[in-house]
Amino acid sequence: MMRSYLLNYFVLVALISSSTFAFDVFKVITPNKPDVHDENIMAVVVKVDTNVTDLLSITTDENLTYTLDIIGNKEYYCKNIPIHLGDNEVYIKAYQGDKLLKEYKQNVYYTSKVYKQFKYPPLKFEYNYFHKEKNEKECAKCHDMSVNEVKGVAFEDVRKSNCYTCHKPIGYKKHAHAPTVNWLCTSCHNGTVGKYNRFDVHKSKYTVADPIGTVCLTCHKKTKKKWAKERFKHEPVDSGRCNKCHNPHGSDEINYLRRPEFDLCTSCHKDKINGSHIIRTYSKKIHPVRGKKDPTRKDRELSCVSCHEPHASNSPSFIRAKTVMGLCSKCHEK
Ligand code: HEC
Ligand code: HEC
Numbered sequence: 001m002m003r004s005y006l007l008n009y010f011v012l013v014a015l016i017s018s019s020t021f022a023f024d025v026f027k028v029i030t031p032n033k034p035d036v037h038d039e040n041i042m043a044v045v046v047k048v049d050t051n052v053t054d055l056l057s058i059t060t061d062e063n064l065t066y067t068l069d070i071i072g073n074k075e076y077y078c079k080n081i082p083i084h085l086g087d088n089e090v091y092i093k094a095y096q097g098d099k100l101l102k103e104y105k106q107n108v109y110y111t112s113k114v115y116k117q118f119k120y121p122p123l124k125f126e127y128n129y130f131h132k133e134k135n136e137k138e139c140a141k142c143h144d145m146s147v148n149e150v151k152g153v154a155f156e157d158v159r160k161s162n163c164y165t166c167h168k169p170i171g172y173k174k175h176a177h178a179p180t181v182n183w184l185c186t187s188c189h190n191g192t193v194g195k196y197n198r199f200d201v202h203k204s205k206y207t208v209a210d211p212i213g214t215v216c217l218t219c220h221k222k223t224k225k226k227w228a229k230e231r232f233k234h235e236p237v238d239s240g241r242c243n244k245c246h247n248p249h250g251s252d253e254i255n256y257l258r259r260p261e262f263d264l265c266t267s268c269h270k271d272k273i274n275g276s277h278i279i280r281t282y283s284k285k286i287h288p289v290r291g292k293k294d295p296t297r298k299d300r301e302l303s304c305v306s307c308h309e310p311h312a313s314n315s316p317s318f319i320r321a322k323t324v325m326g327l328c329s330k331c332h333e334k
């Protein structure tokens with residue numbers, strides 16, 4: 001009799017402890033797979049066994065370390081960390097005093113549309129979407145996971161956006177795009193998909209159509225009208241892939257370009273890098289394409305965009321004049 005009572009008691013204790021901490025020391029909620037990222041930040045969320053852990057540390061392969069003290073019985077620890085282009089290693093460690101209890105390593109890949117060497121993540125990396133009911137449930141204990149934006153109305157205080165707590169860094173780029181700084185995230189992340197990401201349907205509440213062009217042009221109406229009248233359209237513009245050249249959230253460059261103009265254009269047009277295509281004469285002279293002042297644009301350097309429209313034009317090769325001679329004369333007297 002006594003024996004079975006004791007046995008039941010132990011089983012019960014075991015059940016209780018295993019249901020509270022069904023993991024050893026900590027469980028990494030994200031990143032828990034070799035994810036692919038399109039942005040330079042990543043969320044780390046860890047659930048810890050508060051009975052044994054005093055301190056959690058997150059270290060990147062650029063030797064940035066974030067230490068988080070374990071407070072009382074608070075089980076969840078959340079931190080946004082910067083990531084660099086390519087393969088990133090992230091280490092998560094738990095300590096009791098000086099004693100290392102557990103170490104965890106995950107690789108994630110930050111990919112790029114304009115740096116060729118980072119364009120194709122190795123096969124082990126995949127896009128794994130986060131915003132699904134089953135993932136959000138755990139966060140909803142502390143975070144409001146609903147959308148509280150009013151279509152087209154900027155937040156007076158952006159910190160009130162439900163997206164802000166978790167995605168704050170996205171709104172603080174050097175040059176930031178209006179709908180992003182106003183936290184009108186779902187004006188683009190409306191859960192739809194396009195021809196190039198049709199297999200992502202229902203994978204996240206906040207998918208964005210690829211191509212995104214028609215979404216951009218619902219706001220940029222004047223631009224749309226202007227381009228509609230142009231005879232020649234640049235292929236990546238015509239196919240709606242605005243985000244190949246523009247970061248939709250913002251960037252260090254004006255117009256939210258993903259790279260400075262010259263580097264952006266030559267990331268696809270390598271053969272034009274030395275400007276030898278410009279003057280076709282028997283003279284050995286090669287026209288400069290950079291490193292000189294642009295006489296047509298105040299405070300800007302000469303670049304591909306000095307002579308070419310990036311989007312569309314009525315002139316062949318989208319030159320910024322009706323004729324080639326007309327173009328030359330914008331900067332040269334004869
Ligand atoms: C126990 C409560 C709790 C739970 C559960 C929780 N969080 Fe948090 N989280 C917080 C608090 C508190 C903050 C800090 C808010 C602040 O500073 O304004 C935070 C901040 C964050 C941040 C921003 C971190 C930074 O460096 O700015 C991210 C990202 C985040 N949480 C993601 C998640 C995700 C994803 C989940 C679900 C898997 C989750 N959190 C579950 C309490 C929680
Ligand atoms: C509890 C924190 C949290 C909140 C609140 C939150 N997100 Fe996220 N979101 C994440 C995490 C974590 C990821 C995974 C990417 C990462 O590591 O940063 C993510 C990813 C995304 C993605 C990429 C697609 C996907 O599903 O992975 C989009 C788009 C996005 N969030 C938009 C939003 C919008 C819009 C809101 C507000 C309506 C919002 N998020 C609110 C934590 C949060």
Ligand code: HEC
Pocket residue numbers: 036037038039040041163167170171177179180181183184185186187188189208212243247248249
């Ligand atoms: C102008 C359209 C637009 C707006 C506004 C916008 N996004 Fe995005 N977002 C995109 C596109 C397009 C992508 C796909 C990746 C790319 O092109 O860089 C993306 C990707 C993301 C990702 C995935 C990043 C990753 O690492 O994989 C997150 C997270 C995200 N957006 C969050 C937000 C949040 C939060 C807001 C609001 C503050 C927002 N976005 C506003 C267009 C937009």
Ligand code: HEC
Pocket residue numbers: 177178179184187188212215216217218219220242243246248255256
């Ligand atoms: C929800 C509406 C909205 C959407 C969607 C939107 N934009 Fe914008 N965009 C704006 C507003 C508002 C401005 C600021 C305009 C201004 O200051 O004249 C802006 C500014 C810009 C600028 C800078 C223009 C300038 O003159 O300073 C660029 C470039 C741009 N957007 C590109 C895009 C691209 C690319 C997309 C799609 C990925 C897009 N936008 C989608 C509203 C939007």
Ligand code: HEC
Pocket residue numbers: 213216217220223234236237240241242243244245246255257261305310311
């Ligand atoms: C091939 C790269 C490329 C693509 C693709 C591209 N843009 Fe641009 N965009 C640029 C460059 C470069 C500038 C800066 C032009 C300048 O400095 O005169 C710019 C400027 C802009 C501006 C602000 C100034 C202006 O010319 O009106 C808007 C708005 C804009 N782009 C919207 C879009 C939209 C919407 C799309 C997709 C339909 C798109 N862009 C696709 C390269 C691109």
Ligand code: HEC
Pocket residue numbers: 234235236244245261264265266267268269304305308309310316317318
């Ligand atoms: C994402 C890749 C990509 C980027 C970035 C890009 N282009 Fe293009 N461009 C193309 C493609 C694709 C074509 C059409 C195929 C071709 O003729 O090479 C094209 C065509 C052109 C043409 C017309 C060729 C012709 O014979 O009609 C010009 C001019 C041009 N691009 C200039 C630029 C300039 C200037 C920039 C920088 C603002 C730029 N491109 C950035 C992909 C790109």
Ligand code: HEC
Pocket residue numbers: 262265266269272273274275277278287288289302303304305306307308316317319324327
């Ligand atoms: C000083 C003016 C000027 C600059 C700077 C310039 N181009 Fe051109 N580009 C031209 C002219 C002129 C043509 C020929 C147009 C014609 O014959 O119809 C041309 C043609 C082109 C073509 C299409 C024809 C071909 O040979 O394939 C592409 C693509 C192109 N340029 C890309 C670029 C890129 C990329 C840059 C920057 C590295 C650049 N251009 C810089 C003036 C310029």
Ligand code: HEC
Pocket residue numbers: 278279285286287288292293294295296302306307324325327328329330331332
């Ligand atoms: C957007 C302005 C701009 C346009 C358009 C332009 N150029 Fe130039 N060009 C320059 C600048 C800037 C220089 C460099 C001047 C210097 O070295 O100070 C230059 C230099 C030259 C040189 C001297 C090159 C050398 O090596 O000394 C020649 C020749 C020339 N351009 C011819 C042309 C011809 C032909 C056209 C039309 C196809 C043209 N340019 C269009 C801005 C322009």
